[in-house]
Amino acid sequence: MSWSAVLDQLVRERGASLYGYAYVLTGDRAEAEDLLHDALVRTFRRGRRATELNAAHAYVKRAITTAFIDGKRRERVRPARSADDVNDLVQAPPGASFPDATTHANAALDLRAALLLLPPRERACVVLRHLEDWPVGRISSELGIAEGTVKRYVSDGLGRLREARPDLEPGAEMRETTPLITRPGGRS
Known part of the structure; x- marks a missing residue:
């Protein structure tokens, strides 16, 4: 299966799950949407060889977690x-x-x-x-x-x-x- 087909299937079948995970971490709908979008872009921007749904799900979930922690680290200037x-x-x-x-x-x-x-x-x-x-x-x-x-x-x-x-x-x-x-x- 091509990376674009895997991305389409991932968003259709597990998009709500990934969004829910991002929402629990951020506590904000807009931040969760941004976090999920960024994770999808990071995972699939170079046509990553994620040709299997479970592997793609794991990559995106890891990217969400990493982006969340890194983003909070950068926000130290905010109160x-x-x-x-x-x-x-x-x-x-x-x-x-x-x-x-x-x-x-x-x-x-x-x-x-x-x-x-x-x-x-x-x-x-x-x-x-x-x-x-x-x-x-x-x-x-x-x-x-x-x-x-x-x-x-x-x-x-x-x-x-x-x-x-x-x-x-x-x-x-x-x-x-x-x-x-x-x-x-x-x-x-």
Whole structure:
């Protein structure tokens, strides 16, 4: 299959999944679209030999992660986001329950706001570990950092999340309340 056919199939079949991944990292629709577009361009600009859909998906996902981390590194001249900037929503008190679907929506918004407070590498590691459910070894390989460093970033990130939002606890409930689109046949 030619690279252009693979690109077309990738965008058609897995574009939503890749966009969902970029959105969870950035927390912003426009930034996620830009990140995905840049990753697709980087992956296919020279007619890369990605002639198989799964390989192309892996290349683009790696490019998204790398571009996200590199972009955040370059943004150091911009002021950092604070909790007031990110989370201007009225928050429910911890332990409050609602009888309708707003509970899940509020939890997803709370998690999104808390994730946006994390530094880029910590955010990437926490997202890959707890939302994508990747093992530490795969994250290490994907990001090109040592397994111990991944563990430290995940631990530090979870610590910051707990400080910012003590009522949020990572695990299955994070995956259930976070709108993350995955590839067909994958986890949702």
